[in-house]
Amino acid sequence: MNEYFENHRKSINNKLDxxxxxxxxxxxxxFSAMRYxxxxxxxxxxxxxxxxxxxxxxxSNEATVVAASAIEMMHVYSxxxxxxxxxxxxxxxxxxxxxxxxxNEATAILAGDALQALAFxxxxxxxxLSYENHLKIIKILSNNIGCSGMxxxxxLDLDTTYKPSSREELDEMHRCKTGALIEASVLIxxxxxxxxxxxxxxxxxxxxQKIGLAFQIKDxxxxxxxxxxxxxxxxxxxxxxxxxxYTSILGLDKSKAIASxxxxxxxxxxxxxxxxxxxxxxxxxxxxxxxx
Amino acid sequence: MNEYFENHRKSINNKLDxxxxxxxxxxxxxFSAMRYxxxxxxxxxxxxxxxxxxxxxxxSNEATVVAASAIEMMHVYSxxxxxxxxxxxxxxxxxxxxxxxxxNEATAILAGDALQALAFxxxxxxxxLSYENHLKIIKILSNNIGCSGMxxxxxLDLDTTYKPSSREELDEMHRCKTGALIEASVLIxxxxxxxxxxxxxxxxxxxxQKIGLAFQIKDxxxxxxxxxxxxxxxxxxxxxxxxxxYTSILGLDKSKAIASxxxxxxxxxxxxxxxxxxxxxxxxxxxxxxxx
Numbered sequence: 001m002n003e004y005f006e007n008h009r010k011s012i013n014n015k016l017d018x019x020x021x022x023x024x025x026x027x028x029x030x031f032s033a034m035r036y037x038x039x040x041x042x043x044x045x046x047x048x049x050x051x052x053x054x055x056x057x058x059x060s061n062e063a064t065v066v067a068a069s070a071i072e073m074m075h076v077y078s079x080x081x082x083x084x085x086x087x088x089x090x091x092x093x094x095x096x097x098x099x100x101x102x103x104n105e106a107t108a109i110l111a112g113d114a115l116q117a118l119a120f121x122x123x124x125x126x127x128x129l130s131y132e133n134h135l136k137i138i139k140i141l142s143n144n145i146g147c148s149g150m151x152x153x154x155x156l157d158l159d160t161t162y163k164p165s166s167r168e169e170l171d172e173m174h175r176c177k178t179g180a181l182i183e184a185s186v187l188i189x190x191x192x193x194x195x196x197x198x199x200x201x202x203x204x205x206x207x208x209q210k211i212g213l214a215f216q217i218k219d220x221x222x223x224x225x226x227x228x229x230x231x232x233x234x235x236x237x238x239x240x241x242x243x244x245x246y247t248s249i250l251g252l253d254k255s256k257a258i259a260s261x262x263x264x265x266x267x268x269x270x271x272x273x274x275x276x277x278x279x280x281x282x283x284x285x286x287x288x289x290x291x292x
Numbered sequence: 293m294n295e296y297f298e299n300h301r302k303s304i305n306n307k308l309d310x311x312x313x314x315x316x317x318x319x320x321x322x323f324s325a326m327r328y329x330x331x332x333x334x335x336x337x338x339x340x341x342x343x344x345x346x347x348x349x350x351x352s353n354e355a356t357v358v359a360a361s362a363i364e365m366m367h368v369y370s371x372x373x374x375x376x377x378x379x380x381x382x383x384x385x386x387x388x389x390x391x392x393x394x395x396n397e398a399t400a401i402l403a404g405d406a407l408q409a410l411a412f413x414x415x416x417x418x419x420x421l422s423y424e425n426h427l428k429i430i431k432i433l434s435n436n437i438g439c440s441g442m443x444x445x446x447x448l449d450l451d452t453t454y455k456p457s458s459r460e461e462l463d464e465m466h467r468c469k470t471g472a473l474i475e476a477s478v479l480i481x482x483x484x485x486x487x488x489x490x491x492x493x494x495x496x497x498x499x500x501q502k503i504g505l506a507f508q509i510k511d512x513x514x515x516x517x518x519x520x521x522x523x524x525x526x527x528x529x530x531x532x533x534x535x536x537x538y539t540s541i542l543g544l545d546k547s548k549a550i551a552s553x554x555x556x557x558x559x560x561x562x563x564x565x566x567x568x569x570x571x572x573x574x575x576x577x578x579x580x581x582x583x584x
Contacts, residue, residue, distance in 0.1 A: 021440070027451070029447075030444065030447035034439065081401055081405060086398040086401065104378065106378040106379050107447070107450075110446060112405070113405075113408065116408050116409070117443065118439060121438060131426070135426065142416055143413055146406045146410050147319070147410060148313070154402060156320065159319070159321075161320070162318075
């Protein structure tokens, strides 16, 4: 990715370092575990989507970076819990031991719980937003990560009796599991500019839904095609866990074709935007072409 | 407890029933698990504290009941996670099987995660509060339940290397584990009236801190003295888990004396309040005299 992303990734990492509790405070391993899972070189796609969405409207600002950091906390909490033995039972994450392997299960559960709380605390502490916009970002995030969004997706994914057989059912599961937080990232970024029009909101929502699904399909493809080394997590873990993936239900070629079409549609959604949407489009391209 | 509490307990239970996702929607057992753990006849002490605190200032209203329900969601999420095998490993809660026993570990973790999110979503959807007061309740709750409050307390409680030997260290752990959410309950209730003065806030904070500690000491005493049947959870589970409790460190008699003194001090904190604080005082009395 280009300099724009490198710079913003740095500012997000600095903000996260500032917002997370210092591990010098001794609270068992809680604070260390939170920092370990947060500050290990993730791609930061969601916070970058947040910032690029703000820039597509006008300009990202301090509120955007703080909100982007809260979104990454929410994402990492979900990864920590998803990796637990009773869930996906993954020992490896971002190339290093998962939180519950490095520490223990109880610490991993608590670190996730605390990150969710810290994300909301972080959003509530943002300054310089109007009441309407401040409440809107809290509403968007809470609505998209809970039992009608991210947690619902994980519950469907783990439900062995839930067998999505059609493209529509598979889409619904992944709309929740991955799409909801990606949609929240884009919309929240745009709201922090306080300048988004209704038609821009409609377009960004459409963009986010398309690229969110493409993101998940690409993940499924990579789980089959990429190496464990490149992925930073065990290759083929979906097949091992007998997960219903796009590739297992639709096949590898069809999955790639669908992802490619969704990417094109996501770019089309932004047709009403000017050159300020170039970084957001660049991110969409990265999502679909990434090798890890 | 009297009619005031019975009526408000009903209104809280009705509000929770309304706010929780309907279990007719099939999302594995996620929605069933959330409803199972939420709607099983808990004492509702925290939401009642929230409502009684509002009434001590002026009058509780719809915003108070909604906020009280969000607080109970946060409490129940913490119970579900605390009961997990990797944490306190309790099979029994409120007289029935714990969430992970009734369902499974993954569902219990997700039900807790979803309840935390729903609590914040519920707070964000409250109507008729000023910007300042609306943000204030979200700040209070998020600050008190995370890594400087409730989750910190649980992490300290589980840390086998953390051995509080003094009264002060024990107080700090329990200030986080139990006290923080009780303090949030009282303050949030008062904020929903939009009429709290600074001196009332100071007094209520003091009240909540005293009665919050007394609550935990009473819990420790009951764990030694009460029956499993009355408690609805296994008697002596603290000793079994080698927990550092007030009774194990200070002894039964001294613990009772401290709880009694804290109760008196909590009542004194409210000396500047008129008769509208009578129900709040009644709740404090219940907390210290309850047999379960």
